[in-house]
Amino acid sequence: MSGLEGYNALITGGGRGIGAAAGLALARAGAKVSLAARNEAQVVQMAAEIRSEGLEAFAFRCDVTDERQVRDLVLSARDAMGRVDILVNNAGTAASNPLSRVTLAEWRHIMDVNATGTFLCTKAVYDRMAERRWGRVVNIASVAGLEGGRYITAYTAAKHAVVGFTKALAEESRGKGVTVNAVCPGYVDTPLTDETIARIMHHTGKDRQGALDLLLAESGQSRLMRAHEVADAILALCREEAHGRNGEIVVLDGKEVP
Numbered sequence: 001m002s003g004l005e006g007y008n009a010l011i012t013g014g015g016r017g018i019g020a021a022a023g024l025a026l027a028r029a030g031a032k033v034s035l036a037a038r039n040e041a042q043v044v045q046m047a048a049e050i051r052s053e054g055l056e057a058f059a060f061r062c063d064v065t066d067e068r069q070v071r072d073l074v075l076s077a078r079d080a081m082g083r084v085d086i087l088v089n090n091a092g093t094a095a096s097n098p099l100s101r102v103t104l105a106e107w108r109h110i111m112d113v114n115a116t117g118t119f120l121c122t123k124a125v126y127d128r129m130a131e132r133r134w135g136r137v138v139n140i141a142s143v144a145g146l147e148g149g150r151y152i153t154a155y156t157a158a159k160h161a162v163v164g165f166t167k168a169l170a171e172e173s174r175g176k177g178v179t180v181n182a183v184c185p186g187y188v189d190t191p192l193t194d195e196t197i198a199r200i201m202h203h204t205g206k207d208r209q210g211a212l213d214l215l216l217a218e219s220g221q222s223r224l225m226r227a228h229e230v231a232d233a234i235l236a237l238c239r240e241e242a243h244g245r246n247g248e249i250v251v252l253d254g255k256e257v258p
């Protein structure tokens with residue numbers, strides 16, 4: 001027994017990076033998992049990898065910014081698994097630009113994927129969780145959900161929105177058997193961070209190592225975290241014995257304790 005046998009989890013952005021690691025961790029802990037992302041090929045491949053370990057996994061294409069697609073996703077996940085007991089709102093996107101270069105389209109896209117996607121997916125599963133008096137919602141925010149950083153106004157605003165949503169819904173959930181928590185990582189070694197490093201290389205002319213050193217110096221981290229470290233924090237919030245953990249903002253800032 002690993003703790004999540006009999007529970008079903010839906011993980012957005014589950015095709016790569018943190019979402020893929022969370023899917024694997026929850027499946028290894030005994031849950032059936034449904035992975036959803038805009039990039040269908042990636043979730044199909046990740047679900048196949050999980051199934052190759054003899055575990056249960058399903059894959060669905062969904063853009064979390066589209067309410068109809070989110071509703072269809074939840075129906076499909078329920079068809080495949082029976083229920084959704086656990087929702088990991090992980091789908092996210094980032095961009096970095098000084099304010100003068102942030103277009104309205106970029107602002108709206110970043111708010112839509114990170115904040116509105118979290119709202120839509122949660123709304124689509126929440127009432128059934130509350131009816132059954134059991135549910136876990138884990139929102140992947142960021143340290144940018146708690147503090148500011150240079151050139152990331154839109155991302156910082158969106159992740160602050162995710163943290164605010166988490167705190168408010170956690171209050172609304174009290175006494176309903178549903179917990180709502182957030183995980184706030186620093187920089188993690190994923191394709192999203194690769195894109196950030198590529199942007200730094202482009203703007204500074206540095207090589208990859210030079211760009212990575214700049215990123216780490218800016219964040220105060222000595223190394224990039226690994227996706228499975230974040231997945232472990234997500235898993236801990238999903239377990240049966242985490243029923244008393246509600247409204248927590250779990251910070252994994254990657255700054256090692258001396």
Ligand code: NAD
Pocket residue numbers: 012013014015016017018019036037038039042062063064065089090091092093094113114117140141142143184185186187188189190191192193
């Ligand atoms: P990633 O870019 O490697 O993966 C993101 C996943 O989200 C992909 O599967 C992608 O297809 C999916 N996605 C993007 N837009 C989508 C949409 N509109 N609808 C559905 N799926 C969509 O990212 P990652 O680094 O694994 O990050 C995962 C989460 O963690 C994000 O919310 C990100 O903001 C957050 N985060 C990441 C870091 C980091 O350093 N990588 C740090 C803090 C927080």
